[in-house]
Amino acid sequence: MRRSNVLNLGIKELRSLYRDVALLLLIAWAFTLGVYTAASSMPESLHHASLAVVDEDRSPLSMRIINAFQPPFFLPPQLIDLNQMDRGMDAGDYTFTLNIPPNFQRDLLAGRQPTAQLNVDATQVSQAFTGAGYIQSIAASEIAEFLQRHRGGSNQAVELEMRVAFNPNLTRSWFGSVMEVINQITMLSIILTGAALIREREHGTVEHLLVMPVTPLEIMLGKVWSMGLVVLGATALSLVVVVQGWLQVPIEGSLWLFLFGAALHLFATTSMGIFFGTVARSMPQLGLLIILVLMPLQILSGGTTPRESMPEVVQYIMLVAPTTHFVSLAQAILYRGAGLAIVWPQLLAILGIGALFFFGALARFRKTLAQMA
Structure with a gap:
């Protein structure tokens, strides 16, 4: 050669x-x-998902939950009436609709277990499953913090601190x-x-x-x-x-x-x-x-x-x-x-x-x- x-x-x-x-x-x-x-x-796993909220409680807790949904995961939540919820879902205007029932905060503080309804448009497959989990996690976190402030409670024995390496913002x-x-x-x-x-x-x-x-x-x-x-x-x-x-x-x-x-x-x-x-x-x-x-x-x-x-x-x-x-x-x-x-x-x-x-x-x-x- x-x-x-x-x-x-x-x-x-x-x-x-x-x-x-x-x-x-x-x-x-x-x-x-x-x-x-x-x-x-x-796209991110959840990015600018459309969310509408029917707030029938109109309490500090319900407003706290609504304000917790922020970009870039969600678009600013739209407040709608109950009769607009099904029509908006059928038209594809919203991927998620959250219905907070009346007396939600009062029942929660009284020790009852009120139920909020989350409707998901499953045709948006890329966001439906992940977004539902995000909404449940965000709502549960806000409710837990709200109850701890009003009822008081002991701190957790173990606190998990997450550190993301190599790509901090994912x-x-x-x-x-x-x-x-x-x-x-x-x-x-x-x-x-x-x-x-x-x-x-x-x-x-x-x-x-x-x-x-x-x-x-x-x-x-x-x-x-x-x-x-x-x-x-x-x-x-x-x-x-x-x-x-x-x-x-x-x-x-x-x-x-x-x-x-x-x-x-x-x-x-x-x-x-x-x-x-x-x-x-x-x-x-x-x-x-x-x-x-x-x-x-x-x-x-x-x-x-x-x-x-x-x-x-x-x-x-x-x-x-x-x-x-x-x-x-x-x-x-x-x-x-x-x-x-x-x-x-x-x-x-x-x-x-x-x-x-x-x-x-x-x-x-x-x-x-x-x-x-």
């Missing part, structure tokens, strides 16, 4: 990519607007933006290398390579380093400009350590792209093949849901996927500020899996070139 051949073949791939406007636009969109929209379009955009960058690294590295090989076949330049003094290893390395470099550069710009600058998401750990791990991950995913390029015969076939593989990689790697919540069989199977270890590495570095002493097992796993994928793709690539020759 000659380094000059690998360098020149990689430069050739960069020139071909430069002339492919569609792929350049895809890269630009994926690491800018794609990351921004994925972060900003992820802002979902922090999670969504970084995970979208990770997903784009996997997706674009596979697409670019696979498309580069398909482009060679469609333009007939593979035959030219076969008569040149280059080996399949040199051809494959040229595609790997060039496409990997493009994705790595776009990743660095996206993290600095879009994630840290535009979205104001803090990066806790070393950006250089993450980029090193991303380079190892790209070694595996670009090899996967070349393997898919040898299997597919056209760009549409490549796209369908990537969809079948990419979706499980992204969903089951731990980026969407924790791996611990998956069946054990799936957890063991996904250990052979480089995305599983890369997601764990990225979350440890970017979220928790982990160093090399913590993430070295993931780095070794990615390197080993990448080597297996590379040599498997190389064997397939050699067989494909031999058939074409």
